[in-house]
Amino acid sequence: MHLGKIGRNEAGGITRLSFTPEEKEAKAFVADLMEQASLAVDEDAMGNLFGRREGRNPQAPAVLIGSHVDSVVNGGMFDGTAGVLSGIEVLHTLQEHGWQGSHPVEVVAFTDEEGARFSTGMLGSQALVGQLTQEALDSHKDADGMSVAEAMKEAGYDPLKLREAKRDPSTVKAYLELHIEQGKVLESQGLSVGVVTGIVGLRWLHLTLKGEAGHAGTTPMKLRRDPLAAASVVMAYLEDTVKGEADTVGTVGQLRVRPGGINIIPGEVELTMDIRSLSRATLDKVEQALRQFIDDICQERKVHCALDVLHRLEPVSCSPGIVDTIENAVKETGLDLFHLASGAGHDAMVMARMTDVGMIFVRSKDGVSHNPKEWTEKDDLGDGADVLLKTVTALAR
């Protein structure tokens, strides 16, 4: 898998952030593969890459299959790419067998699914469904303060053409995504493939806490306004709260302390919170409780707080018709039928706003993902691709 070498560090970790040279190289590699599969290659204004095989009726809406090729920082080489490469393989197989259904079939590599660069993801699919705003391109910034719009320009895209990426919903019949599970459920069941029933909703929150920097030796504890001490209590509260809810998780993945001197009481702390649940009501409840707790603790500690929502996706159920079709494909492939939910977010969540969606999960070794140790066996990917092929031919027939 040559794609797994692009953006790879010595320790085997993959870093392919959106609108960077590494991501461009990965997309060029994918475009090449698409051409080898005799697909008509196209890129939209947001950098989403498409490879299209016409159906007997070019007017019929297309079956879209795909995923993404961007990665988190120091991530694995299967997250996203498994879906893009197996999608191309499926179309290659159709081409080799001269199979043509009534519907066109397209494979897509979406731009910035991960959200690793701008702390807000699904940029490509949001643009495609027409729900990414110009304002969002300006307001979301990377660690160096560069906005999405600026990064697009640097990479040769015109952010003002964003609306051109919006796709007419009548041209799409369904969206199918094969993805590694990124969890341990299939492994614990001894199964290579699973049918996804739904995807958790997520909230990405950004918290800024401002207190007063001061001397670590001369400021008595009771006179402090230490934002990191406040943050530690907030983090412990988040962990406790999500532990008390079913199918719910909460993570602080980023935290920055300023000025960051060993003998200086911090003056400012910024941190992110990623909260997920299969239940929208639970998400609302946890977010509400957290907001209240932060307000109380900041008042008590005389620390100023600002809580911003960076990304909000509601839980999604996969479309029953597509789930049925995938179930049949699993049975035809001779695999055991098994259903599971996704704890990770996927472009399918966004595509669900436009069309019917379905997902096929492939077993992850030790459930590890967003980590260089991410691994999926070739045979499992083969099973997944077989199920994808059968689902595609059933839908595009």
Added chain:
Amino acid sequence: MHLGKIGRNEAGGITRLSFTPEEKEAKAFVADLMEQASLAVDEDAMGNLFGRREGRNPQAPAVLIGSHVDSVVNGGMFDGTAGVLSGIEVLHTLQEHGWQGSHPVEVVAFTDEEGARFSTGMLGSQALVGQLTQEALDSHKDADGMSVAEAMKEAGYDPLKLREAKRDPSTVKAYLELHIEQGKVLESQGLSVGVVTGIVGLRWLHLTLKGEAGHAGTTPMKLRRDPLAAASVVMAYLEDTVKGEADTVGTVGQLRVRPGGINIIPGEVELTMDIRSLSRATLDKVEQALRQFIDDICQERKVHCALDVLHRLEPVSCSPGIVDTIENAVKETGLDLFHLASGAGHDAMVMARMTDVGMIFVRSKDGVSHNPKEWTEKDDLGDGADVLLKTVTALAR
């Protein structure tokens, strides 16, 4: 005060880390002032800068007065410099009045008192008392991974000459340091000057927590080994523990999370803890309790921990004879006599291993220090310099 412009950012914060061009510029400025005061200027192998005025008996041990000119990151312009500049002023005054005692008087600007660059301080005074090791120069590194020895070379010093900075104790009669209080005690008493009775001991600890990075969505809470979640509990424990002890403080000033992705469970966290108390027994007790708590919490959470001591200074009492002399000087100056302890560390703590020490504190506005808002009124500095002058003439007589 021209010195307050060196290393100053737009917001008025001072950053003069050791062995940087800013620190070099500050020392050159100070050397100039020393020459204007007709002092014999000398720099030792560690970069400690001396200005000496001979006494009638050049063989007699010298009265050393001084402080430091390095700063923390984004600190204030009085911390350290107040002692160096008032020391030079005192010697200037002696020169103008043709006053000469039996003892030589020297003003010193010590190298790296703050510890802001290498997370371990008092480098200059430690070298002078002969207790800084070659090994310490190699093992302590700055944020870019540069060791003290490497930084010295870059600044034109030879770290292998370290031992030449060791001073013969028989050449020193006493060490006197004027410093801003950096706390609110004098202000709350309405006093410009106080006599320091003792200095808190401090422990600077560095904690590394290693868990397992993973996907923030697909890893159930009970399967996580999240080092930041562990760190938040440790930070809350430190705060609770020190709040329960008299005259004791604890601060986490630095914290770094890796890999630092919004949807990645952290794999590694590093943080520093600064713990201080006037009681050595309390310091031992808090450190012991903290070590036990960290061990327990890391075992419970299957997180690997490593706790290193970066800097350890035991509490110091000022020498009764010097305290007496300062008390008399305060009275002669017509000021109210007031005693207080220092919550900040000072070179006087290290100098106490070699000679008698005393300190004079000058009022800090709002008690703020290690912050651009640090401020001390000119009149208060004048009172402090008067007390210093009278103490010096009494000791060097």
